[in-house]
Amino acid sequence: MRLVKVLGSITSTIKDPTLKGFKILLVQCIETDLKGRQEYFVAVDTVGMGEGEIGLIVTGSTAKRTEVTKKKNVDAAIVAKVDRIDLE
Amino acid sequence: MRLVKVLGSITSTIKDPTLKGFKILLVQCIETDLKGRQEYFVAVDTVGMGEGEIGLIVTGSTAKRTEVTKKKNVDAAIVAKVDRIDLE
């Protein structure tokens, strides 16, 4: 998984039919100090994220394994909302 | 998924037979300000993109799951045309 921050949302009318109904979010990978890095993904939301919130994404074939993304043509999904990061 | 801009198209005569008939596009990953980053993909078009337009690509095995790319030897496909990006 990767630690990400939600930057915003994406609206698309013409798209793969299996993507209909999903909230599609633009997320940025972040470091332990919560600063963004130059690595972005567009992920479907499976847990109810708000903008600016911190979450975890899975990528690749795993993104198609959650209850709500089964058989959907997605390769990135937010699977957790992060409450706290405890550093050593 | 990744947010990309269509840069151009690629013509190939000698290719894997399963790639025949596809519009093959050269795309560049972009950031939230729509500026390009040094990350490029070549993706088949499944939604009817025009050059310069913004879209979403899926990569890896997911690219072979759309209606039109089933059993085709592709690892990147444009699956959505982006209408609007709403940043926080």
Next chain:
Amino acid sequence: MRLVKVLGSITSTIKDPTLKGFKILLVQCIETDLKGRQEYFVAVDTVGMGEGEIGLIVTGSTAKRTEVTKKKNVDAAIVAKVDRIDLE
């Protein structure tokens, strides 16, 4: 696999049901001198890692193949605790 150092742990209440019960760790890829690089993953722990310890992660579909991660929606798992690195 990738050589990583455990930086800390992540707490999440709202998450994919299959992620419940796992220790979710934030790890950083390291080089041979054990210095961190700008590459981070969030991985479930399958071997009992402590913070600051060095381990190996698998990513992608392999992360779902261990005894404890079967059918879990994870794309990164720590599969070994590293005792020693012998350089040439």
Next chain:
Amino acid sequence: MRLVKVLGSITSTIKDPTLKGFKILLVQCIETDLKGRQEYFVAVDTVGMGEGEIGLIVTGSTAKRTEVTKKKNVDAAIVAKVDRIDLE
């Protein structure tokens, strides 16, 4: 897919038995101006490339899906020879 240029070929005597008989090429990812980037792959040739020629590679599990790479232990294959790139 990725746009690549063929840099050279690789000779290996001791290798996985399924790799026997393939032309194994060293390729470099290129940008739209055909300049190389610091991203290299070693790919098996499925279309008859010459050195210095431009082609498309697929990576990951897709590389094992072409007629000639079925059940071969490859994770990168050249699947098209590029005739022309039309930029916007």
Next chain:
Amino acid sequence: MRLVKVLGSITSTIKDPTLKGFKILLVQCIETDLKGRQEYFVAVDTVGMGEGEIGLIVTGSTAKRTEVTKKKNVDAAIVAKVDRIDLE
């Protein structure tokens, strides 16, 4: 595949049971001049590599397809020892 140089070996006592018995090597991706790049993998050896030698790795699910890595939880394996690189 990727062109790599063997940097050293890794010893691990506490690990996934399927990793037992493998020689686990730390490898670095190299360029055509054999200089290392900042990209490292930890791969199981399937061909009998020595330290400092040049080889090819496969990553992802392909790494689990060789005779010796079947059903093993690995995501990177050395599948060829390189004898010679011929550049254009």
